[in-house]
Amino acid sequence: MNEALFTATYEQYWSRLYSICYFTIGSREAAEDTVTEIFLSLWKNRDHAVIDNMEHYLVRAAKNLSLKYLVRQRKMDAALLRMVDTLQGQDLYDASDHPLKVKEITAAAREALALLPEKTRQIFLLNREEGLTYQQIAKHTGLSVKAVEYHISKALRALSRSMLITLLEFIRQTS
Known part of the structure; x- marks a missing residue:
């Protein structure tokens, strides 16, 4: 060609x-x-x-x-959700000499969520904090399920970047 x-x-x-x-x-x-x-x-x-x-x-x-x-995105979203669920309410390390705690990760995640567009943040919080399914959120907001998936994926990407930056800072501090 x-x-x-x-x-x-x-x-x-x-x-x-x-x-x-x-x-x-x-x-x-x-x-x-x-x-x-x-x-x-x-x-x-x-x-x-x-x-x-x-x-x-x-x-x-x-x-x-x-x-x-789509398969890659769903796997990444699922892995990130598992990470968030695992980290909530637990210390990242049990050793007391490590300065990074889940509170810092949670704060970084909240900051990342605060920077998201309002609709994306609301949809993510309906899913994660209210426990609504994508279908329930779609019905509640008048959006399609695909649009809800898009907004949640967008929020998860922002969260993963924020968590990665926080973890990299921790690694740099402890090296």
């Missing part, structure tokens, strides 16, 4: 692939990243890839990568 053919393929299929990814993932940024990943892979493998039907190949790639993204 030469550069002109690649450019023509990109221009012809980009918006269709984006639509597929966005419909599946529900995030503009993630959909754009996924489409970019598809075209990067196509370009990298241009010399040895044998593609009989370009449209079929690209659509299948968009669907597969979107589903992989």
Whole structure:
């Protein structure tokens, strides 16, 4: 595949692939990243890839990568929720010489939540503090379940970044 053919393929299929990814993932940024990943892979493998039907190949790639993204995201969200649940009300280390306590992690998480858009924060708190399911939150807020998933994922990403920064500071202090 030469550069002109690649450019023509990109221009012809980009918006269709984006639509597929966005419909599946529900995030503009993630959909754009996924489409970019598809075209990067196509370009990298241009010399040895044998593609009989370009449209079929690209659509299948968009669907597969979107589903992989969702699986990865759900695993990360589940792991973060387990971490938050485990850390709540417990010291990070039992040894008294370690300065980092769960209170500091919780404070960092609260600060991260305070910086979120109001709707995202409210949805996250309905799930984590009120115990509402995604379906119940969707009904309560008038949003789709997919929109609720998006807001909770956004909150979890902010929390994970905040916790990671706090933990890195702890590691730096104790090294």
